[in-house]
């Protein structure tokens with residue numbers, strides 16, 4: 822009974838916040854995903870332009 826449950830949590834400390842993409846609809850900051858951006862306010866989703874050379 823000495824295990825700390827805090828280990829499973831990734832360091833959610835201070836992060837250098839990157840200027841994200843703004844929602845063109847409501848102007849809120851959009852959440853960035855691996856391949857898209859999504860607005861939590863109006864659910865607007867914008868896919869990142871995938872520039873893949875080959876692969």
Ligand SMILES: [Zn+2]
Pocket residue numbers: 844845846847848849860861862863864865
């Ligand atoms: Zn929005």
